[in-house]
Amino acid sequence: MRVMIIDDEESLRHMLSVILKMEGYEATAFADAGKALKALSSDDYDFILCDIRMPGMDGLEFLKGLKQGEQDDHTVIMMSAYGTIDTAIECMKLGAYDYISKPFKSDEIILTLKKAEEREKLKRENRRLKADVARRFDVKNIITVDKRMLEILELVKKVASYSTTVLISGESGTGKELVARALHSCGERADRPFVAVNCGAIPGPLLESELFGHVKGAFTDAKRDKVGLFEEANGGTIFLDEVGELPMELQVKLLRVLQEGEVRRVGGTTSVKIDTRVVAATLKNLAEEIQEGRFREDLYYRLNVIEIALPPLHERPGDIEKLAGHFTALYARKFRKEVKGLSGDALAALLKYAWPGNIRELENVIERAMILEEGEVIEKSSLPMGVSSPREGAARTASVGLSIKKAHEAMERDFIRRALEATKNNKTRAAELLEISQRALLYKIKTYGF
Ligand SMILES: Nc1ncnc2c1ncn2[C@@H]1O[C@H](COP(=O)(O)OP(=O)(O)OP(=O)(O)O)[C@@H](O)[C@H]1O
Numbered sequence: 001m002r003v004m005i006i007d008d009e010e011s012l013r014h015m016l017s018v019i020l021k022m023e024g025y026e027a028t029a030f031a032d033a034g035k036a037l038k039a040l041s042s043d044d045y046d047f048i049l050c051d052i053r054m055p056g057m058d059g060l061e062f063l064k065g066l067k068q069g070e071q072d073d074h075t076v077i078m079m080s081a082y083g084t085i086d087t088a089i090e091c092m093k094l095g096a097y098d099y100i101s102k103p104f105k106s107d108e109i110i111l112t113l114k115k116a117e118e119r120e121k122l123k124r125e126n127r128r129l130k131a132d133v134a135r136r137f138d139v140k141n142i143i144t145v146d147k148r149m150l151e152i153l154e155l156v157k158k159v160a161s162y163s164t165t166v167l168i169s170g171e172s173g174t175g176k177e178l179v180a181r182a183l184h185s186c187g188e189r190a191d192r193p194f195v196a197v198n199c200g201a202i203p204g205p206l207l208e209s210e211l212f213g214h215v216k217g218a219f220t221d222a223k224r225d226k227v228g229l230f231e232e233a234n235g236g237t238i239f240l241d242e243v244g245e246l247p248m249e250l251q252v253k254l255l256r257v258l259q260e261g262e263v264r265r266v267g268g269t270t271s272v273k274i275d276t277r278v279v280a281a282t283l284k285n286l287a288e289e290i291q292e293g294r295f296r297e298d299l300y301y302r303l304n305v306i307e308i309a310l311p312p313l314h315e316r317p318g319d320i321e322k323l324a325g326h327f328t329a330l331y332a333r334k335f336r337k338e339v340k341g342l343s344g345d346a347l348a349a350l351l352k353y354a355w356p357g358n359i360r361e362l363e364n365v366i367e368r369a370m371i372l373e374e375g376e377v378i379e380k381s382s383l384p385m386g387v388s389s390p391r392e393g394a395a396r397t398a399s400v401g402l403s404i405k406k407a408h409e410a411m412e413r414d415f416i417r418r419a420l421e422a423t424k425n426n427k428t429r430a431a432e433l434l435e436i437s438q439r440a441l442l443y444k445i446k447t448y449g450f
């Protein structure tokens, strides 16, 4: 915890610094409130201890300055000498958290700080709960009429109340995260945090400290202790998305965490017991990854206690219709349109299409159609070219004479456009769909001028 001390009196600054450091706080003292205010724009402090009467900018003005800044939710404790109690009360009206009167004993200040710490924790918890409620998921949010999916939902309800590790596999956009959230929300952990991490999006060294935390000084940028996501999700669920992307050395560490039920922060010497449920997801075929020596078999068995394999959308024709109807109603409401459904032609086209981007792509297609549609039903003509007539699309690409080079380019361009559409411009996913590297994709996007 970092504490900022602001007081014009040298001896008091010194005394406070010593007391706080003895209690394990990190203390930085300022003699000038104006300078302290500036320091806040580049540095982060958990608490601020501020004197009221100071030459230059005084405590009251400091608080006002703080309010004008961007970071106005600091926990400020005012220090008031005899005769400034009224001002101290005014400070509290301005948002200070508490005040202590000078002179004070060292345990008085520590006690006030501990109380403030407790409040910080509650505040954070509160913020998290609010965010969670807004995103509360349930099996009811998973719309399906597909037999295999309905069986999966039964399984989700059954295993939700256990802490067993679950591995969810499926193509991009098949609903892996949705299922992970449902697993969390249907179980006894629902009131505890659900923390999602995309293992593919964070570089290895950073990911380790992200997952397990670090202690101050563990590496150059480790300026203070940091709680890892496993600890943050304690009592709740951690969702390890794209677990197949975990670098080998982290796979070993994850395995240890799963086996021992404790984490050790990077650079730390002790381990912390945790009770975090792990739900992992993968686009990749992990069995293949094991064959290729890129994924540890022992970790795979640890994660895969319960396996949920989500079928791709094109294998669930009933769901294409059901979800298309669902999204049509949803976006009609959202865009205040009178559109009531889909024309027979449009539906037939949707049923014929391969849906490489699965439900996410279907949702995007309907959203787009809803914007274009003027009539009462979504017509085939409001669907993107690639969806409404994949054949014509192919014919169009062939209208480039007999040049294989040109045909190849036209096709490539078409595929890239579709992949980007299907993934809502998510380049990582688009590259995966296209089975090319992200670098290659970025290059092609530039070449084709998307
Ligand atoms: N059965 C369903 N009912 C309603 N909405 C769904 C369903 N399946 C998926 N969706 C929606 O489709 C989108 C994609 O789902 P989700 O993010 O869970 O997929 P994912 O498998 O995690 O995809 P990715 O691998 O790309 O991360 C989300 O907006 C989700 O709400």
Ligand SMILES: [Mg+2]
Pocket (backbone or CB within 6 Å): 176, 177, 241
């Ligand atoms: Mg996902």
